[in-house]
Each structure stands twice: as C-alpha cells, then as structure tokens.
Amino acid sequence: MLRSLFRAAAGSSRLERLVESAPVSKDVVRRFIAGRSAEEALVASRALVDDGLVVSLDLLGEDTRTIEQAVTARDDYLGTLGRVRDAGLSSVVEVSVKLSALGQRIDEKLAYEHARAICAAAEEAGTAVTLDAEEHGSTDATLETLLELRKDFPATGAVLQAYLRRTEGDCRELSAAGSRVRLCKGSYAEPESVAFQSSLDVDKSFVRCLNILMSGEGYPMVATHDARLIAIAEDRARWFDRSTGEFEFQLMYGVRPEEQTRLAAGGNTVRVYLPYGEHWYAYLVRRLADRPANVGFAARAMTSKK
Template identity: 50%
Template sequence: MVLQKALLAASRRPGLRRVVVGNPATRKVVDRFVAGETLDDALVAVRRLSSSGIQVTLDHLGEDVTDRSEALRTRDAYLRLLEALEPLQLGRAAEVSMKLSACGQGLPVGGHDFAVETVRPVVEAATAMGTTVTLDMEDSRTVDSTLAALADLRKEHPGTGAVLQAMLFRTEDDAKALAVSGSRVRLVKGAYNEPPTVAHQKKKDVDAAYARCLEILMTGPGYPMVGSHDPAVVARAHELAAQHSRAAASWEIQMLYGIRPDEQRRLATAGTTVRAYVPYGIDWYAYFMRRLAERPANVGFFLRSLVTKS
C-alpha cells in the first residue's frame, strides 16, 4: 500500500511527469496499457479486439483541465472519435468513456455546468449513432458533481453510464440508488489516493466492499459492468448472474486494454460479454501511473525496461 500511495501521489506531480514522459524507454511499458497516441492507433485496436469478439469503451486520455479551450478540444476529439467509429457499425459494442475533469469540471467558476454542456454534444452524437457514453469516476471530491451530471444527461439519454468505486465508503448507497432499470454502472475497486476519512485503506476491506456492491448491482434490474481482472470477482459475477437468472446480454465484464488479453478472449469465446477499456492519446502519464500502482509486477516491468533500454 505504501508503494501504491507513492505512485498515485506521483501521478499528480508535474516534475516527475516530465521525467517519465521524456524517457524513451517508458514507451515500451506504456504501449502495454495504451493503444497509441492517435485516433488511427485507437481504431486499429478496436478492429483487432472486435475481430476477437471483444467490445470496447474508448477513452481519449486527459484529465484535470482548467482551461475552457482545452476542454472544448476534448469535446471535439470525442466527436471525431464517434465520427470515425460510425462506419464500423459496431453499435453499443463500441462506446466511449469520458472524464468530466477533462471537460472543465474543475474550473474555479461554473465548472460543473460547463462540463455538462461540454459533454452533452458527445452524448447526443453517441445516441444518434446507436451507442452511448460512460462518465468515468475520478477522485472522491468529484463524485457528487459526476452523479449530478449523470442524472441530468440520463433525462434525455437514459443509456448514459456511470462508474462507482468500491473503495469509497459511500459507494454501497450509491450502488443502491443506481441499481434501477436502464441504469448502466461500471463497478471498479478505485485507483485514486483517497484519505481514510472517505475510503477503505486495506485491500481486504476494499475487496469486501466490492463484493457487497457487486451483489447489489447484480441483484437489481440495471445493467452491471463488472470492472475487474480478479478471477475470484469474475467467478463471483458469473455465480450471481446464474442465481438471478441474468441473460448474458444483461451484464458484462470489463477489463483494461493490455491486461489479461488471453482471459478476455477466453471469456468472450465462452459467451460472456467482455468489454476492453481502450485508452489512447498523448496525455497518458496519469493513467499510466495508476496502472503501475495497481500491481507491483507492473513496476518491476517498468524498471527493467529502463535498465535495459537501448
């Protein structure tokens, strides 16, 4: 947990960001978790995954935007992404994920309203082409704003999805509120450095909270999206689906791009709906550091790459 907290803290340090991003050897490890820096790179990944029966949610990387023009560039990047996806005719097999902080949520004045109006055209475009948007969840300070944005957008676009982080104390109540018909909820453990006043600090407590939230969502009439690479969690999700007679099309497993790809293909072949979270873009540093924090083995792989760089 000490290493994890250090890496999560590092994800917000501009000085370290310059060192990591500027090191050519970093690219070898980043390529494991990020589809590429361009839209064309992302489309290559979409085609490859789709040919294996794996659905996708695409994330144009970026967060913590405090400039309105930059937030609008994020909006435009997503509109270009949806325009490029339309000819593939994948429908909801290719959706997008958006961080409201990349849309100006953190602006000192009017950030929430500006972010909602920035993301709205993307949600409208997604609906028009038969797919949808999931609002990524960020640190605990943004939860109320993000859930309020969700409620607003779902009035006209009920397929808009949300993410809940099991590590937060509040999440069981949020899961109960969102476990309703038509609601799409991705449940994850959480990848932010949260204080003990709002979040579980021990792995066993986070795991237990995840199990409780998973049961709430799988029992309800909504559409659960089980965000986990943990074999025990995946097995438990299948058990709950069987217990509650859930059709295969009424829930899904989500895994990150580049993590357990063989298992993603195996599950999809066996009839489980599997969706890969596919990030792309030049602003990959914070996302990359959170992936290192999730598994110590990733840190070792990264350090070995730096040592053996050509």
C-alpha cells in the same frame, strides 16, 4: 514520499522523452495504450472486435486547466464518435468520459454542456457514453450530471468505486431498470474517512455492491481483473438468473488478455477499456502515483498472459 515523486515525474517533459525512447518503456506503452490518435485507437478496437470483444474508448487528458483544453477534449470526442460511426463499429464501441477532462474543475455547467454534446453525438452514432469516476470529492457532482443527462440520454452509464464507503448506497439508487453501472475497485488515493483501506475490506465491499447490482433491474458492468471476483460475479449472475446478455465484464487493454478471451468464449460480453491520446505519459504515471502498488501490478501484467 513515493506518491509525491510519481506526481512530480508526471509533469516532467524530460522524463517523458526518456520514457518514450527507452525500449522497455515502449513495450509498456504499447501494451497498455492504444496509440496517440483516434485512428490508432480504432485500429486497436477493430482487432479486439475481431477477437469477439467489445470496447470502451477513453481519450486521455484528465488534467484540463483551461476552457480551451475542455473545448478541445469535447471536440476530440465528437470527432472520435464520428469515426466510430463511419467505421461501422457503433454497436461494439462506446466511449468513456472523465468530466474533469471536459472542464468540471473549472465550471461544472460547462462540463455538463460538453458532456451533453458528446451524449447527443453518441446517440446519433448509435452508441453510448459512460461517465468515469474520479476522486471522491467529485462524486456528487458527477452523479448529479449523470441524472440530468439520463433524462434525455438514458443509456448514459455510471462508474462506481467499491472502495468508497458510500458506494453501496449509490448502487441501490442506480440499480433501477435501464441503468448501466460499471463497478470497479477504485484507484485513487483516498482518506480512511471516505474509503476502505485494506484490500480485504475493498473486496468485501465489491461483493456487497455486486449483489445489489445483480439483484436489481439495471445492467451491471463488472470491471475487475481479480480472478476471485470474476468467479464470484459469474456465480452471482447465475444465482440471480441473469443471462450472459444481462451484464458484462470489463478489463483494461493489455491486462489479462487470455482471461478476456476465456470469458468471451463462454458467451459473456467482455468490454475492453481502451485508453488513447497524447497524454498517455501523465495517465500512466499518475495511475502509479494514485496507488504505488500499481507498479507491481503493471510488472505482473507485462510478464503474464493470464
């Protein structure tokens, strides 16, 4: 019931206007969203880079329903990459891409061609692309697209979600030299048949997957805000003799900023996942719909600096 209410709210333009105008809501949006435009996202990126962090830009808009919207998303990414290059940020700012935003649900070939164009622009700009994970039903198609893209753009990264039962196997396949893998817990509502349901089981899977990636020859990107899992990742890196330049931590914009600073001060690469764009409202509400427990998480993040 709660999930259905959130999803209905995500499509309400009236509620969007109310949220945007409420003082408390404005604070939440500013805390977690870099802005509506690429220019605002680059201003936020520059501030993060000045604090010793690196960035992954995520243009919001996963609800692409038409080819025209998919083309617009592709062109927006191309424009953003040009701005990253012109700003001299290519070595510290990359982009994250949801294939659904590029039309994957309409035409997988079209989404691949759009992703290829973005990867080519990223390579020309001197940076890289990571393909985001979405619902489990799209995982095979996304990983197939990844393998095709990596033939010409080997720096293209993948995202694997530890709560999916299949992910240990995917980690083994993607832990080879040159492979970049962002490991996160996962945020979509998934059935028990494909995903672990308890927090403990998800955490255990995360650690098993982390061990596979840290012991492999690829480049692990550890995406979590969980202090215990961060500590385990630091320990696993030492155990497998990885230097701080052979893996990185990733945290979301506005979440545990003092922890981001602490990790960076320890010599770690810390990449901030920075969402921006006109579709911020649907993004925030759908994240709550996917996992209503995120409501409490957002509230804690708003009231805590650690």
